[in-house]
Amino acid sequence: SQQCEPWGIYQVLAGDDCDDNNAAIHIGVVEQCNGIDDNCDGNIDEGMGQDGDGYKSCEGDCDVQNALVHPGALDFVNGLDDDCNGSIDEAAVHTWYIDTDGDGYGSHLHVSNLSEIPVGYVSNFMDCDDNDTFRNPFAPDDCGDNIDNNCDGIVDNCAIATCLGDLDVNGTVNVSDLLLFLGAYGKSCN
Numbered sequence: 001s002q003q004c005e006p007w008g009i010y011q012v013l014a015g016d017d018c019d020d021n022n023a024a025i026h027i028g029v030v031e032q033c034n035g036i037d038d039n040c041d042g043n044i045d046e047g048m049g050q051d052g053d054g055y056k057s058c059e060g061d062c063d064v065q066n067a068l069v070h071p072g073a074l075d076f077v078n079g080l081d082d083d084c085n086g087s088i089d090e091a092a093v094h095t096w097y098i099d100t101d102g103d104g105y106g107s108h109l110h111v112s113n114l115s116e117i118p119v120g121y122v123s124n125f126m127d128c129d130d131n132d133t134f135r136n137p138f139a140p141d142d143c144g145d146n147i148d149n150n151c152d153g154i155v156d157n158c159a160i161a162t163c164l165g166d167l168d169v170n171g172t173v174n175v176s177d178l179l180l181f182l183g184a185y186g187k188s189c190n
Contacts, residue, residue, distance in 0.1 A: 033058030
């Protein structure tokens, strides 16, 4: 059989190829994180880091949609792995929660991790409405106002215990009643 050899320098332009010297580069291939336009769409490493922080997913960026999250970033107490080291909020020595309404119960929406408690912060995040002093875990539930005043998840939870000591009104006196009592012990009823 006779083998034909092409003569001269030539280039075959195909509709699905943008680099004749590399068979792995063509339309339809999955884009790799390598500084090359692998899929011939005119974009290099698209989807690997669109947030503008200068890091790509193949370079350790664990959230390519958030420019504040990348290797070397400061780690804040916010439920995120800001510095992409695999640990969430490791910078926190103490976690303090803002208490906007001053009732002694904080909100999880704003935290601080300073070593000393900042003014206006508390050590818990038990408040269900940090803008209302009269709504917190030990506030009395005002029956008829259609508001969950005591943060128990039940609006107007005003059932009356039929059994002395049955504080959770489940029909029996048990350990949960003791825990409810101990939690409220010493609190003013006024």
